[in-house]
Amino acid sequence: MIKPDKLLHNPPIPKELIxxxxxxxxxxxxxxxxxxxxxxxxxxxxxxxxxxxxxxxVLLSPGPFDRHEIKNYREFFHDTIPPDFKKTNPLAIIIDCSTPDRISPLEKQIEGLTTAIIDHHASGTEFGDIRFISPKAFSVTFLIFHIMKVLDIPVSKLDAQRLLFGLAADTGFFRHIPEGRPEIFEMIASLSDAGASPKDVYHTMYGERSFNSKKLLGLLLSRTERLFDGRLLMTWETLDEHTRFGEKERDSESLYAQLLSVVRCEVVVYIRQEKETSCTVGFRTAANSSVDVGRIASSFGGGGHKKASGATLEMNLEKAKTAVIELIANYILS
Ligand SMILES: [Mn+2]
Structure with missing residues (x-):
């Protein structure tokens, strides 16, 4: 156990939160x-x-815990607040949400409670009584680490591993960090000192994938279309494939990494038809592109960050493809 050292670029934590x-x-x-x-x-x-x-x-999550790297996390989370606990008037802290609908269907359960928001998204709605929002932070675990520092809490080996995992997940295993951000590596140094293992985090994120997940990856790569002179790469998963492979076989980060590394590519779009008339769309943008996919997703009612975002479109696959291409044309061709 160590106590976190002083760090550069400490995000100011609202004193109301403390x-x-x-x-x-x-x-x-x-x-x-x-x-x-x-x-x-x-x-x-x-x-x-x-x-x-x-x-x-009490930890609460709407789930589902389908993503490969978090499949063992379900046991730590409730889906309802025990009624006796709610009577004690707990403080509700909402993590990593830029709009209140992101906690759906749990919003009813915290009605009447004081709420605090801890988040790092640049866009969204102002909600909650106390707000700790730091868009410059690469992960919410970075903000939690700072709260621990301010409260003078030692970091156990398990917590160090979990804080590192969150940071690694939201930086594409540290690939998206630009110059001039030493505070991130100071945090990593502290976590390493407390026993965190980047090797183990990497294995959790990218290891032990099924053979089928690579088959799906191959299928999605081979059908990718190039548009706007190669500046947009778009691929999709049909309803049938979605049912056949399921969320568990999805290896989105590998797909995005492969496509973003293609010469001239600025934006990658990955559409998944999840129901007859509903598609989920993921957007990513290349490191050197000025296209803001957070804005693109929010015009579809979704959200996210400048370089990574998502939205749900209530339409079938063909219509979703057309709608996405038409909207992105405005950003890419302007
Ligand atoms: Mn996050």
């Missing part, structure tokens, strides 16, 4: 639907921090 943590005894920590490693690990480490302070904590 006061609310100190003045409450009970906490509900919620994260977004279709949770990812940053969200779940942030919830878990904030939970263990509050437990260390002698507080009672």
């Amino acid at each position: 006061e609310a943590i100190n003045s409450h005894s009970n906490f509900v920590i919620l994260g977004h639907k279709n949770p990812d490693a940053d969200c779940l690990n942030s919830q878990l480490v904030l939970g263990s921090t509050l437990t260390y302070l002698g507080k009672e904590v």
Whole structure:
């Protein structure tokens, strides 16, 4: 166990958040639907921090826990607040959500509770009573690490591993970090000192994939279309393939990494038909592109970051492809 050292570029933590943590005894920590490693690990480490302070904590997630790298996380999360616990008027802390609908269908359960938001998305809606939003932070685990530092909480080996996992997940295993961000590596140095293993995080993120996941990856790569002189690469998964391979076989990060490395490529779009008239669309943009895919996703009612975002389109696959191409044309051709 070590105490985190002083770090550069400390994000300012609102004093109302620290006061609310100190003045409450009970906490509900919620994260977004279709949770990812940053969200779940942030919830878990904030939970263990509050437990260390002698507080009672309930972790809540809408799930599903289908993504390969988080498949063992279900056991740590509830899907409802125990009624007796809600009566104690806990502080509700919402993690990694830029809009209130991201915790759906859990929003009803926290009605009437004071809410605090801890997030790192640049766009979204202003909601919650206390807001700790730091768009420059690469992961929410980075913000949780700073909260631990301010509260003077030692980082256990398990928490160090979880904080590193969240950071690795939201940086594409550190590939998306530009120049001039030493604070990230100072955090990694502290976590390494506390026993975190990048090798183990890498294995959790990219290892032990099924043979079928590579078959699906091959299929998606081979059908990719080049548009706008190769500046847009688009691929898709049909309803039948979605049913056949399922979420568990999906290796989206490998797909994006492969396509983003293609010469001239600026934007990658991956459309998945999940119902007869509903498609999920993922957007990624290349390191040197100025296209903001967070804005593109929000014009479809979705959200995310400048370089990685997603949206759900209530239409069939063919219509979704056309709608996406038409919208992206405005950004790429302007
Ligand atoms: Mn995140």
